[in-house]
Amino acid sequence: MTRGVYMSAKQYLKNNFLWLIPLFCLMYAISDELHQALVPGRSPDIFDIMADMAGVVFFMLLYKKKNPEKL
Numbered sequence: 758m759t760r761g762v763y764m765s766a767k768q769y770l771k772n773n774f775l776w777l778i779p780l781f782c783l784m785y786a787i788s789d790e791l792h793q794a795l796v797p798g799r800s801p802d803i804f805d806i807m808a809d810m811a812g813v814v815f816f817m818l819l820y821k822k823k824n825p826e827k828l
Contacts, residue, residue, distance in 0.1 A: 775817065782813045 786809040790801035 778817065779810065779813050783810060786810065
């Protein structure tokens with residue numbers, strides 16, 4: 758049973774990993790901004806999250822252009 762769950766999860770991630778990348782990047786950007794709120798002299802900014810996500814979208818589009826069969 759464990760092997761079946763492992764193999765199905767592995768196949769799901771293999772097929773969908775490119776769509777999970779923006780999710781993980783968004784979570785990291787949000788956690789980074791929350792961390793900055795706790796650092797004296799720093800402040801969180803929604804535009805930093807937007808810039809991070811713009812970079813993710815840019816490189817995903819670049820990847821799609823070079824590897825159209827992958828997306």
